[in-house]
Every structure is written in structure tokens, then in C-alpha cells.
Amino acid sequence: MSVAEAVDHRIPQHLADKLAEPHAYATDEIHEVYRWLRKNEPLGVAKIDGIDPFWVVTRHADILEISRQNALFHNGDRSPTLTTQQVDQRVRAMMGGSPHLLRTLVQMDAPDHPKYRLLTQAWFLPQNIRSLDERIRQIARTAVDKMAATGGRCDFVKQIALHYPLHVIMTILGVPEEDEPLMLKLTQELFGAADPELGREQASRPEPEPGKEFDFGVIKDFMDYFHALSERKRKNPTDDLGSLIANAQIDGQPISDFEAMSYYIIVAAAGHDTTSSSTGGAMWALAERPREVAKLRADLSLIPGLVEESIRWTTPVKTFMRTATEDTEFAGRAIKKFDWLMLCYASGNRDESVFDDPFEFRVDRQPNKQLSFGYGAHVCLGQHLARMEMRILWEEMLPRLKSVSLDGEPAMSDAVFVNGPKRLPIKFEMA
Structure with a gap:
């Protein structure tokens, strides 16, 4: 029985x-949906017009296990993001039968994936990014000074969180600073394609389009x-x-122009958007929880815990799709070859069997087995850089941040794939 025929677990x-x-x-x-699924149908079938x-995978343990079995569950055989049948047909018609508009690490499996990952892996290893500490710290100080100069009120997302990691990754990538506004605009339009405020085509649509994840x-x-x-x-x-x-080679041959452009896009977009989302998510949570701010100001050694909790709490990458490469039994379900599975990371990060009080934001949460960066061969290439950027920003900000609270209605972006805070008005007092 294939996923299309399954009825017992619909x-x-x-x-x-x-x-x-x-x-x-x-x-x-979405969290109410996930809560119900974890309890009643942790590996169920979604049938949507x-x-x-x-298949919808909502438990922490199942998400990790599928992520670990890269040969059994592929990224590249079908779209790794949820898409409509209409969009899938359009993409395949444009791309000669391929379901992918881009060919990044996200769309690759072995043997290509490890080869292409190795091209840039050294740039993101902990021992290499340590050399960027002072460079990033200066960018962070500038960001905090910019926040202080607003006079105690700002939209933290639009004025601070979006720009700080953007400048870091564009500096590493070699994109001129004057082009950063364009990179930010394109990234928001890419990941916010379904959002009525961010999507390029959404202004003319009465409601967001399901499955509209790319433009x-x-x-x-x-x-x-x-x-x-x-x-x-x-x-x-x-x-x-x-x-x-630009000058990369695989097996002694230059990579194609299409693959190079895809590589640029994934580094340029994912390299800052998810970090800005977690940073914004952290500030949103702190603005609602003065006790957590007090904990941090009293003990700055809690900052790494703040970083991990903000990544768990926000979970910028909400979902990824995988495709079964053969018939198998998984978690008591008969999975058939070519079945599509949705990994729900935001659900795994609220799994009651793994996290104590998962709907509480705790800067001192231990342990914190958040899975926002993924697991296995496809674990996020930039995870160490992201942690470092967030840690440095909070190290520069918290000694100066006496208090913070909301100053209006915050908002998240509308997206099934990647989302985060898009508006966060705060008022604050600096030391």
C-alpha cells in the first residue's frame, strides 16, 4: 500500500x-496541529487537494532516524520542499524533467552531495571561523550601537536582526556592501514567496497560495x-x-554555471536568513520574559544556552521533504518506494518526550537537543558560524541592555518551508 492508498493513518x-x-x-x-499529531498520529498521511x-513525521526520534538514513530517504528524487502538483509540473517542464529549480546541497544526494559539500566545508569549520571572531565582533558592536542610537524604540527585526548576519555572510561571500539591500530583498522574496507583505507576487492575491514556496x-x-x-x-x-x-572543480572539471549559481544562492540566502530569524525570535521571547533577561545579565555564561534555545524556539526551517528510495517499514508504517515524507522540525523541537515544558522559553535549558540544523549528511553547513554570530551579538548587547519589552504587535512570516519574525517593535533601555 502506497502513501496515496493509505487510509488507516489518514x-x-x-x-x-x-x-x-x-x-x-x-x-x-501549526503547533496545535503538531501537538495533536504527536499524540494521536505521529506518522500519519496528509491528503490535500x-x-x-x-507522510507527516512529527516525533523528534523519527525525524532524527529518517535524517540519519540518507540512502533510504533521499532529498533529490522529488522536491525537498512541499509544492503543489501544478507547480511541480511547471518546474519539470522548465527543467527538462527535473523537479528542481536549483541544484544546491539541499537537492543533492550521494555521491554528488559529499563532493559539493566538501567544496566549501573548510570555510565553516570551527577552527576556521574562529579567525573571524574580531571581524564579526566589530560588526556586532556596530549593530548594537545602531540599536542604541534609535533612542529606546525600534523594530528589532527590520533595523537590527536582518542586517547583522546579512553583512557577515556577504563579507565572507565577497558581495559588495552596497549590494546588501538587494540581497536582503531577494532573500525575503525567495523565502517569503507566500507572504502577503514579503512575496513579490502576493500583493495581487487575496490569500496566500498553498504550496507557493518559491518565485x-x-x-x-x-x-x-x-x-x-x-x-x-x-x-x-x-x-x-x-x-x-566561481573557480570550483569536481573530479577535475569546473562545476556547471547552473550549479555555481545555485551554490551562491543557497549560501547568500540561507547563510543569513535563518540566523536573523533565530536572533529575532530570541529578542521576541526575551521581550516577553524579563526574568530570562535578568538571568542573562546576572550570568553571561548562559549566552550559549540562549543561542540554543532561540534556535529551538524559532526553528527557522520548519519543514523538509524526503523521498523513500525503496519499500520499507518505519515506525510501524509500510512506506513504499517514492513515498514523500514531511519532516516537521518545529514539531520535533516541541516534542514532550524530549523537552521538559517545551512551550516554555528557558535560556538555561539543559539538555537542549534541538534539531533545527538537521542531522546526518545534510546537517547545516553553516551551523557553527550561525552559533558564533548569535553568541557574539548577545555578548556585545546584553551587558548594555537593561530592559526590553514589546512596543506593538510582532508578526511572523507566512511560509511552510522557512519562516521567522518579520516585524518586532520593541522598547528598551540601554545601560
């Missing part, structure tokens, strides 16, 4: 529909920009990640 329709509704991920609705049926025009604009950058880096290579990608 998720109630009103809950299944929420899994493909971008706005549900901007509210607590216009979308191929898929073709945005990807073209990204590629046009990086094609020109790549040409410059090939002619005049410098000591940056952009030059490495």
Missing part, C-alpha cells in the same frame, strides 16, 4: 490542510546577479567564498 482533513497553509506557520495554529499525498522571477534575479559576480571572481579571484565557488 490525518483529519482540517488538520492536514493546515500543514500546507502558509499562514498557519505564522501563528500557534492539488498536492501529492505525503521563478526571484530566482532569475538572483542568478543574473551572481552570474555577473562570478565572472568578476573568475577574472580577479580574491580570498573569499565567492571566488572559491
Whole structure:
């Protein structure tokens, strides 16, 4: 029995529909869905009009186990993000049968994945990023000074959280500082394609479009920009990640232009968006919890714990899809070859069997087995850099931040794949 035929473990329709509704991920609705699924149907089947049926994986242990079995559950055989049948058909028609608009590490499996990952892996190893400490610290100090200069009121996301990690990754990539606003705009349009405020095409739509996770025009604009950058880096290579990608080789041959552009896009977009989301999520949580701020100010050694908790709490990458490569039994379910599975990271990060009081934000949570960076071969390449950036920012900010509270209504972006705070008005007092 394939996922399309499964009836015994079908998720109630009103809950299944929420899994493909971008706005549900901007509210607590998705967590209520996940809570029910973890308790009643932790590996159930979602059947939604216009979308191929898929298994929904909500338990922490199951997400880790599927992530560990990379040969059995592939990223590249079908779209690794939830998409409609209509969009899938359009992409395949454009891409010669491939379900992918890009060919990044996200869309690859072995043997290509480890080869392409190795190209840039050294840049993100802990021993290498340590050399960036003072460089990043200066960027963090500038960000904190900018916040202080607002006079005690700001939109923390729009004025601080979005720009700090953006400047860090663009510096590493070799993108000129004057182009950072364009990179931010394209990233928001890429990941916020379904959001009525962020998506390029959404202004004309009465409601967000289910399955609308990428915008073709945005990807073209990204590629046009990086094609020109790549040409410059090939002619005049410098000591940056952009030059490495422009001149990269696999098995002694230059990588294709399409693969190079894809690599640029994933580094440029994912390299800052998820970090800014976790940073914004942390400030949102702290603005509502003065006791946690007091804990941190009294003991700055809790900052690494704040970083881990903010990553768990926000879970910027909400879902990834995997495809079974053969018939198998998993968690008591008969999974068939080519079945599609949704890994629900935000659910795993609220799993009551793993986290004590998972709906509480605790800067001193121990242990914290958050799985936001993934696991196995596809674990986030930039996880050490992301942790370092957040740690340094809080090290520079918390000694100066006497108090903080909300100063209006915050908001999350509408997206099934990657989302985070898009608006966070705060008022604060600096020491």
C-alpha cells in the first residue's frame, strides 16, 4: 500500500490542510496541529487537494532516524520542499524533467552531495571561523550601537536582526556592501514567496497560495546577479567564498554555471536568513520574559544556552521533504518506494518526550537537543558560524541592555518551508 492508498493513518482533513497553509506557520495554529499529531498520529498521511499525498513525521526520534538514513530517504528524487502538483509540473517542464529549480546541497544526494559539500566545508569549520571572531565582533558592536542610537524604540527585526548576519555572510561571500539591500530583498522574496507583505507576487492575491514556496522571477534575479559576480571572481579571484565557488572543480572539471549559481544562492540566502530569524525570535521571547533577561545579565555564561534555545524556539526551517528510495517499514508504517515524507522540525523541537515544558522559553535549558540544523549528511553547513554570530551579538548587547519589552504587535512570516519574525517593535533601555 502506497502513501496515496493509505487510509488507516489518514490525518483529519482540517488538520492536514493546515500543514500546507502558509499562514498557519505564522501563528500557534501549526503547533496545535503538531501537538495533536504527536499524540494521536505521529506518522500519519496528509491528503490535500492539488498536492501529492505525503507522510507527516512529527516525533523528534523519527525525524532524527529518517535524517540519519540518507540512502533510504533521499532529498533529490522529488522536491525537498512541499509544492503543489501544478507547480511541480511547471518546474519539470522548465527543467527538462527535473523537479528542481536549483541544484544546491539541499537537492543533492550521494555521491554528488559529499563532493559539493566538501567544496566549501573548510570555510565553516570551527577552527576556521574562529579567525573571524574580531571581524564579526566589530560588526556586532556596530549593530548594537545602531540599536542604541534609535533612542529606546525600534523594530528589532527590520533595523537590527536582518542586517547583522546579512553583512557577515556577504563579507565572507565577497558581495559588495552596497549590494546588501538587494540581497536582503531577494532573500525575503525567495523565502517569503507566500507572504502577503514579503512575496513579490502576493500583493495581487487575496490569500496566500498553498504550496507557493518559491518565485521563478526571484530566482532569475538572483542568478543574473551572481552570474555577473562570478565572472568578476573568475577574472580577479580574491580570498573569499565567492571566488572559491566561481573557480570550483569536481573530479577535475569546473562545476556547471547552473550549479555555481545555485551554490551562491543557497549560501547568500540561507547563510543569513535563518540566523536573523533565530536572533529575532530570541529578542521576541526575551521581550516577553524579563526574568530570562535578568538571568542573562546576572550570568553571561548562559549566552550559549540562549543561542540554543532561540534556535529551538524559532526553528527557522520548519519543514523538509524526503523521498523513500525503496519499500520499507518505519515506525510501524509500510512506506513504499517514492513515498514523500514531511519532516516537521518545529514539531520535533516541541516534542514532550524530549523537552521538559517545551512551550516554555528557558535560556538555561539543559539538555537542549534541538534539531533545527538537521542531522546526518545534510546537517547545516553553516551551523557553527550561525552559533558564533548569535553568541557574539548577545555578548556585545546584553551587558548594555537593561530592559526590553514589546512596543506593538510582532508578526511572523507566512511560509511552510522557512519562516521567522518579520516585524518586532520593541522598547528598551540601554545601560
